[in-house]
Amino acid sequence: GAVVSQHPSWVICKSGTSVKIECRSLDFQATTMFWYRQFPKQSLMLMATSNEGSKATYEQGVEKDKFLINHASLTLSTLTVTSAHPEDSSFYICSAREGTGGEKLFFGSGTQLSVL
């Protein structure tokens, strides 16, 4: 089946630093990738939708200047948490949709971010 690789799986950083998370589709072209955030014991919250070659679409309440998303190729999207703070500590998951119009999503394994 299709594989989405997310890296790193966990990261610890100091407050004020920036962290980049990568999401790669390994064996298919993903024109659309999604970034989610998951708080403990809560459901995933969609942060933004990333389309290859265009600006990401952010959900209401998500700061686009803080969570920079780049989808420069059909197989790679990155999420950069800029000037991270402890409240940004969370589990971030990406997912990719194969092709165009398909509903099936493939998920990365997630990144646990801890900001000290």
Place this chain on the structure above:
Amino acid sequence: GNSVTQMEGPVTLSEEAFLTINCTYTATGYPSLFWYVQYPGEGLQLLLKATKADDKGSNKGFEATYRKETTSFHLEKGSVQVSDSAVYFCALANAGKSTFGDGTTLTVKP
């Protein structure tokens, strides 16, 4: 807007017990419905799906039927195993976006 309401957990069962995890949804149009599973320490995996009314998705002994009249997509398994212990997410996909339920933690004891 779209929403998914899942049965609250956690759910604890003995091995070989019958499992039902309720899921209801609200959505405009005709969404696709999914159950995802998240095993400990791993990311989400698609468990099964149904794309239209009365479709039954099935995988690994789990089943769910798309009931448009009751806007439900309940997950069932006749005999659970310890290895089924995980978090189960009901989700819908509509107009290119996915909406997830809160997740239900299932623990199966030997």
